[in-house]
Amino acid sequence: MQQLAHAVAFLHHTVGAVHADIKPENILLDSEISMNDKSHEDNERLLTVKLIDFGCAVPCSNHHSKKPTATTTAANSCHAESGGTTAYWPPERFENHAMATSPSDMWSLGILLFILLTHSHPLDPLGLATDEEIQDALVACRHDGNATKISIPRHLSAEARDVLERLLAVDPQQRLTATELLEHPWITQQQEPLESRNRTTTSTVASMKEILTSAAETTQTATTAT
Secondary structure, eight states: OHHHHHHHHIIIIIIOEEOOOOSGGGEEEEEEEOSSOTTSTTOEEEEEEEEOOOTTOEEOTTTTSSSOOTTTTGGGOOOGGGOOOGGGOOGGGGTTTTOOOHHHHHHHHHHHHHHHHHSSBTTBTTSOOOHHHHHHHHHHHHHHOSSOOOOOOTTSOHHHHHHHHHHSOSSGGGSOOHHHHHTSHHHHTTOOOGGGTTEEEHHHHHHHHHHHHHHHHHHHHHHHHO
8 A cells, every 4th residue: 555655646746647547457466576585385576566547647736735725626627528437436526527636536545445454345345336326325425524434344453444534534625645645654654674665475465466356346346237
């Protein structure tokens, strides 16, 4: 998640663009076997996470601002024709003419992180909901008036629950920015020394690929059902 947050921070604050379609299908895991011990069945690998598919990406005029204001929302938006995957849309995209902003990307990161930690979509725990059912649940959250209505599992650590709650805040102004996500204790506590950063094992890579593939298949199934 740290590498993905770095990619989104670079996109938002350096490139000045909104991805608008962050989802498992648009994340690649590139791993390279470490030279330490190629004979071991659980070889160490250097793992690189890559964000791809910028077909929905649009420029955002206020990319140096930490959070968009009401007056800059329209300039920092992506309209319906730009597409995206509704299972990863935030509530406001269903109401504001499907605009995508940098907080929209952060919501998508929150959905993705929720899936990685729980193996399920927060509004579709059984993987059976249609896009319309997820949309209805999101719109209901939007009208409820509370800061967040996504139920966060209690078995997760306090830091993990906090980062999920702040990424999945219904109010886009309350969501973490990519820079703030990188500074969150849940991220900083997991940082490793430079010489071992991004190093993982074959079994870990396989597990992450399995989770992302499963999430992608679930999204495709829901879309087909509609």
